[in-house]
Amino acid sequence: MKKTNIKLSSLCFFIMMFIxxxxxxxxxxxxxxxxxxxxxxxxxxxxxPEQIHLSLGSQSHSIVVMWSTxxxxxxxxxxxxxxxxxxxxxxxMAQLTVDNExxxxxxxxxxxxxxxxxxxxxxxxxxxGSIGDxxxxxxxxxxxxxxxxxxxxxxxxxxxxxxxxxxxxMPNAPWPMSEDSLWYSLNIxxxxxxxxxTEYFYLQSAYKQLQIDWLKKDLTEANKLRDSVPWIIxxxxxxxxxxxxxxxxxxxxENSYLRDSLEDLFFEHxxxxxxxxxxxxxxxxWPMYMSRAFQLNYINPLxxxxxxxxxxxxxxxxxxxxxxxxxxxxxMSDTEKELFARLNVVNKTHLVWSVHASMTNxxxxxxxxxxxxxxxxxxPGAKALEKMKPRTGxxxxxxxxxxxxVDATNIDYQYRPFxxxxxxxxxxxxxxLFLRHSKVRKVLRL
Numbered sequence: 001m002k003k004t005n006i007k008l009s010s011l012c013f014f015i016m017m018f019i020x021x022x023x024x025x026x027x028x029x030x031x032x033x034x035x036x037x038x039x040x041x042x043x044x045x046x047x048x049p050e051q052i053h054l055s056l057g058s059q060s061h062s063i064v065v066m067w068s069t070x071x072x073x074x075x076x077x078x079x080x081x082x083x084x085x086x087x088x089x090x091x092x093m094a095q096l097t098v099d100n101e102x103x104x105x106x107x108x109x110x111x112x113x114x115x116x117x118x119x120x121x122x123x124x125x126x127x128x129g130s131i132g133d134x135x136x137x138x139x140x141x142x143x144x145x146x147x148x149x150x151x152x153x154x155x156x157x158x159x160x161x162x163x164x165x166x167x168x169x170m171p172n173a174p175w176p177m178s179e180d181s182l183w184y185s186l187n188i189x190x191x192x193x194x195x196x197x198t199e200y201f202y203l204q205s206a207y208k209q210l211q212i213d214w215l216k217k218d219l220t221e222a223n224k225l226r227d228s229v230p231w232i233i234x235x236x237x238x239x240x241x242x243x244x245x246x247x248x249x250x251x252x253x254e255n256s257y258l259r260d261s262l263e264d265l266f267f268e269h270x271x272x273x274x275x276x277x278x279x280x281x282x283x284x285x286w287p288m289y290m291s292r293a294f295q296l297n298y299i300n301p302l303x304x305x306x307x308x309x310x311x312x313x314x315x316x317x318x319x320x321x322x323x324x325x326x327x328x329x330x331x332m333s334d335t336e337k338e339l340f341a342r343l344n345v346v347n348k349t350h351l352v353w354s355v356h357a358s359m360t361n362x363x364x365x366x367x368x369x370x371x372x373x374x375x376x377x378x379x380p381g382a383k384a385l386e387k388m389k390p391r392t393g394x395x396x397x398x399x400x401x402x403x404x405x406v407d408a409t410n411i412d413y414q415y416r417p418f419x420x421x422x423x424x425x426x427x428x429x430x431x432x433l434f435l436r437h438s439k440v441r442k443v444l445r446l
Contacts, residue, residue, distance in 0.1 A: 049075070049108070051137055054147045055169055056186060057111050063147060064169045066109045068133075077110045094176050098162045107166055109175050151195045151235045152182055170195070183211050185218050191231040191345050192222040198238040198276075201258050212261065219269035223375065230348045230374040232271045239276035241285060241306045243328060249279060254291070263289065264380035266304050272371060273353075277310035281333040282355060284308075284365065289377070293327040294388050298369040302387050303377050305369065309341050309355070330365055339364055348374075 049067040057064050065077060075093070078086040091110040152164050165177040173181035182197040196215060200208045222232055240259045242251035250256050266274060267289050286293040287301035294302040324331070332339070337357045344352040349372050355365040378384050 051133065051167075053168075055149055056147045056171055056188075062111055064109060064111050066107065066167070066169055069106045069108065072106055073108070075108050075110070092175060094166055096163070096166050098159050107176075109169050149193075149195070151237055152197050152199060180207055180210055182207075183214065185222070187225075187229050189345060190229060190348050191233055192225070192229050193233050193235065194218060194222075195235045198236045198258060201261055208261075212265075215262075216265065219265065219271070223269055226270075226374045230371070231273075231345060231351060232269070233273045233275065233343075234266065234271050236274065236276045238278045239283075239306065239308045240274065241288070241291075241327070242279050242308055243281075243283060243325060243331060245279065245281065245333070251279075267377050267380045267384065270374060270376045271304050272301070272351075272369070272374075274304055274306050276306070276308055279308050279310045282309055282331065282339050282365070283328060284330045284353075284367065285327050286329045288327045289380075289384060290382075291325075291327065292385060292388065296329075298367060300371055300373055301369065307341075307353070309339065332364060337362075337364070 049069055052065065052067045055064045055066070056062075069075075072093070072095075075091040076088055077091060078088045089110050091108040094107050094109075095105055096107055097105075150164075150168050150170065165179070165182070168177070169175045170177065170182075170184050171186050172184045182200075183195055185192060185194040187193075194215070196211060197207075200211055219232070222229070226232075238249075238258060239251045240256065240263055242249055250258065283306075285306040287295055287298070287303040287305055289303040298305070332355075338359070339355050340358050341353065341355045344354070346352060349370060351369050353365075353367045353369065354363065356362060357364060378387065
């Protein structure tokens with residue numbers, strides 16, 4: 001077994017500096033970056049570390065680094081703000097054996113502690129694991145410098161999530177991750193993030209109830225901290241709500257097993273936002289519960305907001321919407337525009353969700369959510385619908401449309417077309433009456 005030294009000295013999460021390099025350990029000075037660079041040229045490129053990616057660690061001041069090698073290596077990482085006084089941590093190694101004849105055989109994981117604040121692939125196990133290798137190499141351009149937090153989906157299910165459990169390391173779980181730890185939560189600034197495994201709701205497995213019990217406890221604890229961490233955001237692969245489209249999914253049906261299992265829980269504990277994927281499109285709901293929109297704005301929402309952001313899968317299929325339910329605020333499915341989203345939690349009461357075209361960075365959607373009353377939305381059940389004000393003379397049970405803006409960047413008003421039309425009509429009508437006056441006509445010689 002060889003030893004590999006991984007020197008860290010370029011920008012990491014917050015202000016930690018690191019560079020990732022490999023060298024043989026032959027009694028050289030570990031604190032010398034120049035020595036590491038020289039030895040790097042001597043090291044066999046066939047076993048250089050690759051597929052480097054970061055994820056958040058078990059604590060707010062820690063980060064996990066993972067990489068792979070073809071050969072068995074004993075590795076350690078040295079890290080710090082510069083070449084002096086570097087800290088060292090030995091990496092844990094695991095061998096990948098299932099569906100992995102054509103891929104890297106050895107995975108390594110190290111958790112860096114005491115840092116100062118400053119569908120994964122189609123499929124990971126396909127073609128003997130080579131698809132997983134190819135994907136991890138491509139994303140390592142950004143995952144080696146930005147924490148890459150994941151949520152498992154249906155394309156990670158093979159062999160009890162085997163490749164997912166070995167290739168990634170998420171908080172609050174051992175490594176390799178066990179099947180009963182494929183969910184987690186963590187606090188980042190003003191936000192409590194929760195990642196759940198929706199696949200367990202469709203498998204005959206005891207892990208479903210285990211996850212629900214954990215989720216109930218986690219949401220209860222998170223609500224105790226809402227004075228300091230007010231926002232709660234859930235990440236899940238499969239959505240609870242979606243439109244009817246080319247991909248026929250349970251989320252478009254009137255009865256949904258996933259919705260029956262989770263919606264009441266999200267409503268009762270005041271989850272602000274549920275972000276999911278799976279469908280190859282983009283959809284954003286109004287605040288809603290029990291298939292009904294509670295309001296047509298995002299000012300102090302009375303129910304959770306559901307977002308589907310799966311629009312990076314257009315290369316395989318664009319899932320065009322075939323329905324426009326009343327709870328749908330915005331939707332897009334364009335084969336020419338793959339999309340990504342940014343979430344900016346501005347402070348305890350404001351967050352901005354923006355969606356952009358991946359090739360041009362064109363703004364596609366931009367929404368500001370204002371919530372000054374974080375907490376439970378109320379007791380779940382039919383009585384919760386009493387919060388909604390029925391629309392007079394209409395079949396849709398929605399409140400009146402108020403003046404409000406949703407675009408936090410351009411300050412565009414949601415009802416700008418209506419306001420503009422009304423303004424033009426009013427000015428035209430006043431001008432018409434003015435010109436009909438006899439004295440005015442006489443002065444103007446009309």
